[in-house]
Amino acid sequence: MGEQAIEFIRLESAQAIAEETARRMSAAARRAIRARGRFLCVLAGGRTPLAAYSRLVDQPEDWAHWHLFLGDERCLPPDDPERNSRAIELALTERVAIPPDNLHWIPAESGAESAAGRYDALIADHMPFDLILLGMGEDGHTASLFPGHVTPTDVLASPVHEAPKPPPDRVTLTPLAFASAPERLILVTGAGKRKALAAWRRGADLPVARIAALGRTDVLMDSDAAGD
Structure with missing residues (x-):
């Protein structure tokens, strides 16, 4: 699909x-469930994805039919506040009626x-997904796909070692996953992301750019990240 799909x-x-x-998210859920x-x-x-999840708590969603997955996870104990799964539990899943069996977290511990x-x-048995949410780091990484790291092309989930930000050991979904x-949504907020976002838009070969180019992708950017 390429650039025109972004x-x-x-x-x-x-x-x-x-x-x-x-x-x-709410609209995509309604379409998929229907x-x-x-x-x-x-x-x-x-921070911004978690703020979005918190806004869903009081919505009349059909929670029994939501299935949640993770784009990446840190190899830390399950109750560590730096785990993506734990942060999402606090923001959303402990506050709504999503069945525990529908929470498909990465067993990174x-x-x-x-x-x-x-x-x-696990995800091979569930794909295709309906919606994928991603962020972007100040170096242009997304999920735990970092610049300079080689990512396998023949698996859906890959171990990550020596990540440039702690903790060094992680698990990430791959481009195949x-x-x-049908759609990816990438959230880019804050002035710290401005340089990488500008480089991406100029055509830099960043991990986030490679993922966005896989198909239909909308990039939501705030004024601080977009600059002038």
């Missing part, structure tokens, strides 16, 4: 992006290799 959408603030993300009886969504960690193998098998959805 749309950069500027909103004024991170709050506006959180509100628009929540609206889009069409197939379930909504399969890959979630990102980070078992180690990167073991967890990646188990998650690869991120391609398995």
Whole structure:
């Protein structure tokens, strides 16, 4: 699909992006449940995605048919506040009636290799996804796909070692998995992301650019990240 499938959408603030993300998640869920009886969504960690999830708590969603997955996870104990799964539990899943069996977290506490193998098998049984949410780091990484790291092309989930930000051991979905959805939504907020966002828009070969180019992708960026 390529570049023409990527749309950069500027909103004024991170709050506006959180509100628009929540609206889009709700709409995607309704479409998927109406069409197939379930909504399969890959979630990102980070401040703005978590703010979006919190905005869904009081919405009349058909929670029994939501299935949630993760784009990446840190190899830390399950109750560590730095785990994406734990942050999402606090923001959303402990506050709404999503069945526990519908929460498909990465078992990263078992180690990167073991967890990646188990998650690869799990998501293979559930794909394709309906919506994939991602963020972007100041170096242009997304999920735990970092610049300079080689990512396998023949698996859905991969171990990550020596990540440039702590903790060094992680598990990430791969481009093969991120391609398995009709749409991707990438959230970019804050002035710290401005340089990488500008480089991406100029054509730099960044991990986030490679994932966005897999198919239909909307990039929600706030004014601080977009700059002038």
